[in-house]
Amino acid sequence: MAEILVTGLVHVYREGAVRALDGVDLRIAAGERLALVGQNGSGKTTLVRHLNGLLRPTEGRVTIDGTDAGSMTVAQLAAKVGLVFQDPDRQVFSGSVRSEVEFGPRNLGGRGPELATAVNAALEATGLAGEQRTNPYDLGQSRRKLLALASVLAMRTPVLVLDEPTTGQDARGVDRVRAVVDAVAGEGRTVVAISHDMRFVAETFERVVVMRAGRVVLDGTPADVFAAGNRDVLGSTFLEPPLPAIVGARLGLGATPTDEALVAALETRPSGR
Amino acid sequence: MAGSARLSEPAARTRGVPAAIGRPGPSAFHRLNPLTKATLATVTAVAAVVLGGLIGPAILVAVAVIIPAFAAGVLGRLVRTALLLSLPIAVSAFLVNLFFLPGAETVLLRIGPITATAEGLAFALEILARILAISGAITLFYLTTRPADLVVDLERRGISPRVAFVANASVQTVPAMVERAGQITAAQRARGLDTEGSVWRRVRGVLPIVGPVILGSIAEVEERTMALEARGFTRPGRRTLLWSPGDSTAEAIARWALLLALLALIVARIAGIWP
């Protein structure tokens, strides 16, 4: 399993001398479930693209599982870090769901029964097992997004990075994504997700990293990050804590980032109010 | 929002079309009507081919390309761009004619088995002058005219708005596709597609990149079409233009004069009256 270490990461885009990352230090332990939040332009996408080598640091370093990412090609890093892009139409090219999912693991050298097992598991996890011969463009947009997820899941990488996995998904789709995150993390694999769905973040991840202008401004559990004291910091990045956190703060119940936490806090509150 | 009611309070003073739209060019030549500039470029290019000898095309280059370019302030860029455009063909045409003109006899220079001849040199210079005239004329037009301005002018003169739209949109297509291809390449590399390996590997990598470019573009076309139709794009007939490049009687006369002069030149050439 793989630990990710980001040290003093700076990334400047050549064109506009835009300092997309302004010194980021981050340690992600193997098996962690981490959500990366912040408005567009805060550096989230730039950061995750360093994890699989699509972008290289201007300064600083990224280390995956003890090895400097700078010494590995993107194809080599793809075996360690699987990145699911936000727009499925930027990757789908096969005539069938199954062959689309096979593409990634094949590139990594998967063959025969081993390949079939990985593909079947990925299709099962994303609810696409019944659509193996369907043309991806005959699936709706939201299921195509799940297909993109399946195609990276099948690569069985120690680290899974998801870019906006719930955009455009309905309630069932979101549940499926959550189930996938839980299953992957349950195997001891790391999951990093960019999301601007604060409820999804609070309910699914154990650690939240908030970025603004290329830097990390908050880093902690959902309860920490969505606590009342941080509301202004979050507001400066146009984010709002999920409703239970706001209500819990108003009722003086401490940090309650999810419905369950708020209910629990109400239940254990001494009565007489 | 019912029907034709205003949506907001009227502004304190009336605002017109924003200044950024239809901003006039920096020089008088820039401000000429696009059709005039296009006529000049076309007439110059055709005349350069029709005119015999070396003097004719050389004068043409001076009068119809160099002087206007200087007046428009684009001479430096024109020389660089036109040379860049025409360099490969100019160099090869020059050398071929210098050394290999059939029937040439007056020897200037011998390099091993090949010979440079005086007749070859003269002919090569003529060819060079023509090439420079044509590339110079086209470059002058390109440097002093925005493509969108030409399309708007043509639309004012009667081409269908739908055709005008396609002309304008086509210019956008390539950069958009290139950008899309870049994003797709990133996504496929993230799935282990090897873009840095052997030739065979790279060939196998073409479909995973070209596929989504094409499929994605096709999928997008339907959505774009719907968005356009929702804004009355398919309404037959003309549409209102916010702005169009100015034109004048003097310019119209100049255009006709240029075309007639070209016609006269062609006739004179065919009749053998003028070299």
Place this chain on the structure above:
Amino acid sequence: MTLTLSGVGYRYAGAAQPSLLDVDLELPNATVIGLAGASESGKTTLCLVASGLAPRTVGGRIRGTIRLDGEDVDAWPMHRLAERIGIGFQNPGTQLSQVADTVFEEVAFGPMNLALPREEVVERTWDALDALRIAELAERDPRRLSGGQQQLVATAGLLAMRPTHLVLDEPTAQLDPAGTRLVADAIGRLAAAGASILVAEQKTDLLANVASRVLVLDGGRVVRDGPVDEVLGDPTLAELGVAPPSAARLRMAVAAAGIDTAVLGSLDG
């Protein structure tokens, strides 16, 4: 001006099953109606049918009647309907014409196509920009704006047509929270100013804020139709694949634990 759909069904060309069945919908003046439902429940199809794009541009077969203020619009060509019913989509980028170098020209695209006198084109364009508070973007290149801003430009382009009804298909689906806020506020302001809007959204919080009625689709049929609080507060909503709004979910979770929901106080805002 009321847009009425009666018994409307629709089948895409070459599809085995219809995507819409027996839909009744009435969208009068100054009303915002929300459309909820799982993916592929028919929300987009209903938006396309209501705006006339289906079957005119998209093909397929339609049943039932669509009336604008009592008049059957079946024979109307698309450009005529486009002046009455504006439709916006979720992808901001594909709605831009790509031939406009400034936001002003982009928004003016519709009125220009209608061959209105130039002064009126200009007035309608500024009016639409003002309504969405983006007049300061007039000289910017629309292709370089953020997703939220582009969505507003696209919506302004529709408003400049001065439609009587606006159909928005998941306008905030691809936007970040800042963009969602921009668009949601704009919808709220338009609604307050008397607009007629049919808005399909997964974000039921947004619908709870701006809509007065909500329809829920399931398998192409309307299965819920009522006042917003009633429909979105219904505990069986989740079974239809629709996530209840945050406030409703919280109340349900608290009530399920046997705690009096009054303890939560007001959950508005």
